Structure formats: C-alpha cells, structure tokens
Amino acid sequence: MTRDGTLGVAVIGTGSMGSDHVRRIDQVISGARVSAVVDIDGDRAKSVAALVDGCAAYTDPAAAMACADVDAVLVASPGPAHEAALLEAFAHDLPVLCEKPLTPDAASALRVVRAEERLGHRRVQVGFMRRYDAEFAQLKALLDAGGLGRPLMLHCTHRNASTPPGFTSQMMINDSVVHEIDVTRWLLEQEITAVTVLRPAPSGAAPEALSDPQLVLLETSGGAIVDVEIFVNCGFGYQVRCEAVGEHGTARAGDAHGLYVNAAGRWGGEIAQDYVVRFRDAYDRQVQAWVDATRRGETTGPSAWDGYAAAAVCEAGVRAQASGERTTVALAERPALYAPGPARA
Template identity: 70%
Template sequence: MNRREPLGIAVIGAGRMGADHVRRIDRTIGGARVAAVADVDADRAEAVAADIEGCTAHTDPAAAMTAPGVDAVLVASPGPAHEATLLAAFEHDLPVLCEKPLTPDAASALRVMEAEQALGHRRVQVGFMRRYDAEYVRLKALLDSGQLGRPLMLHNRHRNVASPAFFTSAMLITDSVAHEVDATRWLLGHEIRAVTVLRPAASAGAPEGLRDPQFVVLETDGGALSDVEIFVNCGFGYQVQAEAVCERGTARIGDGHALVTHTAGRWGGTIAQDWSERFAQAYDDEVRAWVDGIRRGEVTGPSTWDGYAAAAVCEAGVRALEGGGRVEVDLVDKPDLYR
C-alpha cells in the first residue's frame, strides 16, 4: 500500500455504530476513506454509502472486503456475525478493527485467535475504546508509575438511562460489564480468575424479568478485587466511573465535572445521556490510532487475546448470574503472538 494515499476501509455493519464510524472516517480522523459499506439491509447500506464519493454498498461482507481500494476492515455488525467476518478478512490478510465483543463466546473467540496465529502476525484490534479515553489513560499511567503503590481494589459504576427492548439479564454481563472486564485487565495488568454476581432486588424501572441492577465481583491473579455496579435502567443518565484503591492512596475518574455551574441558589452540571456523548473523543482517538498504526505497518491496541479473555470472563459471569456463587474463569495459555 502507498502510505501517501488514504487508507481504504470497508465498514461492515451500517447500524448506529457503523454509521457513526463511517461519519468519523469520512469527516474527522484523516488519513483514511470509506471505500465500501456492507449491511444485511441493502437500503441501509446504500443510504450510508450514498454521500461518500467512490464508496460502494453491499449486503455481503466478503464482497465489501474485495471492493476496489479496500485496505482494511472495520467490523460494527452484531457480535454473532463477527467470527465469519473476521475469518473472511484473514483470507485476504486484511487488518481489522472489530467492535466488541470479538465474538459472543470463548469457543468462537478461540477459533479466531487460532486462525490469526496461523497467519503468523496480528491482524485484529478489538474495540475496547476505554483504553483511548483520556481519563482512563491518565489513570493507567498513574497506576503504572507505582506512585500510589500496589492496586488493591477497583470500584466501577456503569449506568445507562434505559436498556434496549431486546436486552436480557445475561447481556448486562456480555454487552455492558464486558467493558469493565477489559478495563480491569488493562488498568491492573492482571488476568481475571473468578467471577461472582450478586443480584439485588430488581429496580421498578427495569422491564419485567430483567435482573437490573447487578453487582459483579472480579478476582484477579494479582490478588486485587474489582467490583462493578451495572445498572442499565437508572433513568437519569449515562455514567461510567472507576476508583482505584491502592496501598498509598486512591484515584477516581468519571465524575464528569468538566463544567459546574452556580446559579439561582443551586450548583450542578450535566450528565451524559449515552455512550456516544461520553466517549465520542475516545472513539475518534481509537480509530485514528488504528489507522495510523496500519499506515506504519503495525496492528496495536487490544488484541484478539484480549477479546478472548473478555469472552471467557463474561461466560463465567453469566454462569454466576444464572447459578449463583463463585465461578472460576478457564483460560488457555497465552500464545507467544500476544506476549
């Protein structure tokens, strides 16, 4: 590839996330262009591609990958479709940014990881975008510096205004807590070895039958505990917060106090209403880093191993949710490609 030319990207999935990535690539990050869009809904694919010069629309991801000018693939389709799309990208040795989850379960993630190892080099970056959020980056740097001593506990809160109609109790783990699973592994540099899920009384604001909120405890191989309050029908806003408790101090992010007003006898600020507002810059920085890496001939960021590990932890979490008690996480040995 001529690195002076924009990187041609095929975006797979033209729903809310995929369309937002198309906008981001086309208007925001630079160094790349949308060469193709694929979606099972032909009208939706064509609508997203319509305003982009030279962009073709497809219903078959494999056809989008072989469209003229495609150098890389961004996968934003539903999780169950990811394995087939990733394996097709590997057939063409194309670098991929795959939105989480890598795949919906550990077995399929393991198959993807084995296929990537057969290539002999990394092709996949998984879309755990919190690693690119400025507050998380600062917290990671502080913990790595050792200034506060060894991390002992990590407290996480993850709240949404309301859950989609299709959300299940298990999806609180697989689609929401998955972010805290990766953040815990990344911030602490530990693997997660066991999961416990506690279930308080369901909120009156939750749809009937949905176990919301939940309280998840993650045990790491470094002796730390990470807990997650996941509450996807809190009703008032979107909040993602984390506090690291270390031997010589604590550090907290996510309070959202960038602007505080004092007026008419009151003080306060605003609360983000969804992920696209809270993490807009993180998504921009994530895709920009991916594009810049490919143009240098590198694939960096969260790896297929990270996607597999998150899937394995979430599987254990779902078993803990359904059966109660503490469930151990079963991980294969980490391959050399990801060390």
C-alpha cells in the same frame, strides 16, 4: 494504500455504530477514507454510501474485501457475524478494527485467536474504546508509573438511564460489564480468575424479569478484588467510573467534570445520556490510533486475545449470575503472538 497513502476502509455493518464510524472516518479523523460499506440490507448500504464520495455499497463482506480499493476493515455488524468477517479478512491479510464483542462466545473467539496465530502476525484490534478515554488513560499511566503503589482494588460503576425492549440480565454481563472486564485486565495487567454476582431486590424501574441492579465481583491472578455496580435503568443518565485503590493512594476516572454552572440558586453540571456522547472523543481517538498504526504496518490496542479473555470471563459471569455462586474462569494458554507491545504485519 489508496489516494496518496490514504487508507481505504470497508465498514461492515451500517447500523447506528457502523454509520457513526462512517461519519467519523469521513469527517473527523485523518489518513483514511471510507471506500466501501457493507450491509445485508442493500438499500441501507446504498444510502450510507451515497453520503461519501467514491464509496461503494455491498451486501457481501467478501466482495468488499476483494476490492482493490480496500486496505483495511472496520467490523460493526452484529456479534454473531463477526467470526466469518474476521476469517475472511485473514484470508486477505487485511487489518481489522472489530467492535466488541470479538465474537459472542469464548469458543468462537478462541477460533479467531487460533486463526490469527496461524496467520503469524496480529491483524485484529478489538473496539474496547475506554482504553482511549483521556481520564482512563491517565489512570493507566498513573498505575504503570507506580504512583499509587501496588493496586489492591478497583471500584467500578456502570449506569445506564434505561434499557431497550428485550434487554436481559445476561446482557448486563455480555454487553455492559464486559467493558469493566476489559478495563480490569488492562489497568492491572492481570487475568480475571473468578466471578461472583450478587443480586439485590430489583429496582421498581426495572422491566419485568430483569434483575437490575447487580453487583459483580471479580478476582484477579494478582490478588486484586474488583467490584462493579451495574445499574442499567437508573433513570437519570449514563455514568461510568473506576476508582483504583493502591497501597499509597487512590485515583478515580470517569467523573467527567465539564462545565459547572451556578444559577437560580443551584449548582451542577450535565450528565451524559448515552455512551455515544460520553465516549465520543474516545471513539475518535480509537479509530485514529488504528488508522495511524495500520499505516505504519503495525497492529496495536486491544488484541484478539483480549477479546477472547473478555468472552471467557463473561461466560463465567453469566454462570455466576444464574447460580449465585463464585465461578472460576477457564482460559486457554496465552500464545506468544499476544505478548505485550505493538506487532508489525
């Protein structure tokens, strides 16, 4: 650790997500500092580094990880660059918080799992931040305590106000529904075994060639059924909800009840316009939890196996999307390294 036990973090990728994490580590959380930033755009890396005292700028992740001032790595670069960064971190035995996806496909994600398995201990936490949202955490605690009895179904909603140019139907699974895939596995502690995708007539607001909205059905190893409404051009804001239906009751997370106003003959509240606003606190808690665990010598949270499993389900989902047929999920055998509970380095 650097500077009286403070964790020195190298942030790889200084786009919108990486820059936000730099701000978060520098200004919001405790126990860590940004000691390096990395971007293939050297000027951008320098401009971000200039905002933080003592922060160095690099264009090569390996050079940053070799720096004595770097104790841990936060990967926020584009997905195709993740595998190389993760393997380099393993070579230095550095703990990593890796934004989703772990890698863009199941084969490369499994290579990361195998590499970490050879390392002999967990080093990766994957950035599925919904696990750190207060409402979703309460729902998880309720299910774990048996408060609803055996869970039978989940009803999920995932809506975006609009999509950027170039957003595809496949990205609806890989970039959006991937979060519901992880939430399902986490809440139910079951693997997803099959995916079906239903596509109604597209909304008039959907860009040409984008099939929006869609209904994704997930089947689990414990016999639960999960439905996900994914609607990425709903027009009015960003909404994420999950209702658990158990044998003895139901509970829903994601209503985000904030300030309610009664004025001018109307009542209501505000709908967040993007995920950065809706899950700001969850991102803060996620990074703080990663820093705290790393300083204890532990790796907690979503694992490389969780990242691999999500990638495998996404691949089945994309195939189901194209075929219109129920598609089974093929998973490798889960290594003992990824048994539940914290892992010490």
